[in-house]
Amino acid sequence: MDELKNIVIYECLPIWITYLPDGDIDLTTLSCPSVEDAWVSDVHAVLREEEHNEAARFEVKDIHCIDAEVKLVKCIVQNIVVDISFNQLGGLCMLCFLEQVDRLVGKDHLFKRSIILIKAWCYYESCILGAHHGLLSTYALETLVLYIFHQFHSSLNAPLAVLYRFLDYFSRFDWESYCISLSGPVCKSSLPDIVAEVQENGGDDLLLSEEFVRNCAEMFSVSPKGSETNS
Structure with missing residues (x-):
């Protein structure tokens, strides 16, 4: 299982750093769909091995494999919750779309800085953020923030204003x-x-033009699983 130790960093991927210190980390691994089940088992086995490795660099514990429509391996690494999914390109596409929005907004990454502030307020002050607790999901929150920028971007110049x-x-x-x-x-x-x-x-002075949305949809849309084989 040495291939599990190979991690490829794509420099073209955007740096989307808007997570909180107490938040979880979502990872996705890519493989051929035909070997996905075996890949899930291999990842789970490697983490189990690390859990019992007294010389491991990081403490790994509470490893669970969720065999659902979207397969997940959940664990805790150094007290940080980590969710590992498999062949889930939708999240990466969302990441790329939001990166394009941040570049469009500009103002020293005002969009990203505002998301960090609003995430912190929702998590620490109002306690309404956390999909695993039946609360607001991160995607939903980012959509709400995006709507505010879409409507009122010309009057927004600082995260507190947002x-x-x-x-x-x-x-x-x-x-x-x-x-x-x-x-x-x-x-x-x-x-x-x-x-x-x-x-x-x-409908006047909106941030995202129809052309911008259309171009992003063309660049970042992915086909649902199985559509290639069923077509």
């Missing part, structure tokens, strides 16, 4: 009747059809 706008807007949002999309509020009664209502600024 936090203020975030709290002001979503504290008054009618969550009982609506959900949020990048295009605007969507009435729950219209689902599964997504019919967005008129946005705050009437």
Whole structure:
């Protein structure tokens, strides 16, 4: 199982450092779909070996293998929760998309810095962040922050201003009747059809143009598992 020790770092991947000290780390491993089950077993076996290795550099414990539609190997490394998934490209595509948004916003990585601040507020102050506890997921939070930038980017110049706008807007949002999309509020009664209502600024001066969104969709979209073999 020496091949498990080979890690390839792709320099073209964006540096998306917005995690909290008390947050978990999500990893994904890539392999041929035909050997994915064996790959899961190999990763699990290597971690088990490290768990019982008294000379291991890092303490590894509480290793669990979750055999679901999305297979996961969960463990704790040096008191940090680590989730290892397999062939999950969607997360990497989301990462690349948000990196493009951060570059578009500019202002010394204002988008990333704002996400860090709002994550910290949601986790430490309001205790509403943590999908594994049935709370708000990181993806959902990033979508909410992205919506604030999409609507109000011209008036945002510092992370505190973004936090203020975030709290002001979503504290008054009618969550009982609506959900949020990048295009605007969507009435729950219209689902599964997504019919967005008129946005705050009437659709003028939005951050993300249709061309930007279309280009990102073309660059970062991936086919669902099995679509290649079923087509």
